[in-house]
Amino acid sequence: METKITVIGAGAWGSTLAFLAEANGHQVRLWSRQSSSTLADVLADAEIVVSAVSMKGVRPVVEQVKSLEIGKQVIFVTATKGLDASTTCTPSQIWQAAFPANSVVVLAGPNLSKEIQAGLPAATVVGSHDLEAAKLVQTVFNSGRFRVYTNDDPLGVELGGTLKNVMAIAAGACDGLQLGTNAKAALVTRGLAEIIRIGNHWGAKTDTFYGLSGLGDLLATCNSPLSRNYQVGYGLAIGKSLTEILTNLEGTAEGVNTSQVLVHLANQQGISVPISSEVDRLLQGNVTPQAAVNSLMLRDVKPETHLP
Ligand SMILES: NC(=O)C1=CN([C@@H]2O[C@H](COP(=O)(O)OP(=O)(O)OC[C@H]3O[C@@H](n4cnc5c(N)ncnc54)[C@H](OP(=O)(O)O)[C@@H]3O)[C@@H](O)[C@H]2O)C=CC1
Ligand SMILES: O=C(CO)COP(=O)(O)O
Incomplete structure (x- = not known):
């Protein structure tokens, strides 16, 4: 089934995740500050929102997304690996605090983007308290080149x-x-x-x-x-x-x-x-x-x- 996915952050990792989801037949929109489209445009109808911005971008992006109409059914996937300098929160804690009614899934693993872009096999983990959400994200990204495991300890x-x-x-x-x-x-x-x-x-x-x-x-x-x-x-x-x-x-x-x-x-x-x-x-x-x-x-x- 085709899922509508928006990836925020078009750096090395965001572009790679967008590429993996697209290769699985999903409808993917990739956004960065340089994009000609607005964040509101690319988020309209999104079922899954993947955030792959660097840590310093998480709060500004969360604030921007929060100002938009986001349904409770939207699943947020965070792929950032960092700690917030001012609050020491993790990215998923920031997303969850901003969207308490939405499911948040963490995606992390040994995923050097250049190897994945070169077509080499890799595996990753999607962790969430909402295992159904994690399973959906698993099916979106899992393929013969990118094996995805679920985990209940985000x-x-x-x-x-x-x-x-x-x-x-x-x-x-x-x-x-x-x-x-x-x-x-x-x-x-x-x-x-x-x-x-x-x-x-x-x-x-x-x-x-x-x-x-x-x-x-x-x-x-x-x-x-x-x-x-x-x-x-x-x-x-x-x-x-x-x-x-x-x-x-x-x-x-x-x-x-x-x-x-x-x-x-x-x-x-x-x-x-x-x-x-x-x-x-x-x-x-x-x-x-x-x-x-x-x-x-x-x-x-x-x-x-x-x-x-
Ligand atoms: N590269 C990799 O192999 C992997 C990276 N990661 C993690 O993913 C995250 C991103 O890494 P990577 O893609 O390599 O980093 P890059 O430096 O390539 O890209 C960073 C991205 O963050 C965006 N960004 C930074 N600040 C802001 C802001 N204030 N507002 C909006 N967007 C912002 C940049 O936007 P803009 O283009 O507009 O500047 C860019 O899209 C990191 O936390 C990293 O640890 C995780 C797994 C693998
Ligand atoms: O997290 C990564 C691979 O899993 C990327 O590592 P670096 O950010 O050190 O390049």
């Missing part, structure tokens, strides 16, 4: 995709410093423990972080030079300045903002986030990449658990 799905960006910066730095495979494996494994610790504290399920949107996306972005977050860490480790890296970066590296918001919140709430803290210090220019490694290696010894 917060876990969203936090997996968001927090791994911080770890991808650390992994890029690890490779830029040529620290080797053992160091990278230790970083990714303890990075996952840190993500689970934060996620549990904020109400997400442990299991979700072992799935595609957690471990899956962590593996993809910590190992791929296609990841913009990885590129940030790599660039810093080889001596480039953050300004220089971001100026030349293709698209958005959400981990830069996420690190700051996350560390601020974790400190307030007493959650131990050693890797994220070093990433944040590195991004602020308060530590060198090598000193950050030393500081992680020289912490007090402890049992192996994701608990503090």
Whole structure:
């Protein structure tokens, strides 16, 4: 059955999601600030609204959509991986607060858009408290090249995709410093423990972080030079300045903002986030990449658990 879908955000990810839905025979309208059509025009009759704007665009877009007539049956799908700098809310929390009567579905997974655009197979997760809505979104995007799973822990799905960006910066730095495979494996494994610790504290399920949107996306972005977050860490480790890296970066590296918001919140709430803290210090220019490694290696010894 053909579904009417509007994708907001025509960057790398929004264009890819629009392409996937269109390839499945759906009627897709793609909108960005540069579009000649108005948001009101492209949202008229939409059954599913996909938001794939970067984090800084979420609030402005939500405010714009809120000013329009949107029926309660419309399903919102959010594909943004970030935390709001002013409120620390996740994108789905912002959408749900603005549209309390609508179903909100989170889409996240190991989905480097360039690989998907090149026709390579990938899998993702759609998480929602409304499983019927998640199943509809699953059928809209699922295909022989893009396998879609449902999940009933949207917060876990969203936090997996968001927090791994911080770890991808650390992994890029690890490779830029040529620290080797053992160091990278230790970083990714303890990075996952840190993500689970934060996620549990904020109400997400442990299991979700072992799935595609957690471990899956962590593996993809910590190992791929296609990841913009990885590129940030790599660039810093080889001596480039953050300004220089971001100026030349293709698209958005959400981990830069996420690190700051996350560390601020974790400190307030007493959650131990050693890797994220070093990433944040590195991004602020308060530590060198090598000193950050030393500081992680020289912490007090402890049992192996994701608990503090
Ligand atoms: N690329 C990828 O592989 C993947 C990305 N993601 C996530 O998707 C999100 C978008 O990433 P990506 O597409 O790569 O990023 P891009 O930088 O390519 O695109 C960002 C998009 O956000 C829009 N935007 C930014 N600010 C505003 C604003 N104030 N109002 C309206 N629109 C705005 C931009 O609009 P405009 O064009 O008008 O500037 C653009 O369409 C990120 O959160 C990212 O983490 C998730 C999975 C995969
Ligand atoms: O989230 C992504 C892949 O799943 C994209 O990662 P980057 O934003 O680091 O490029």
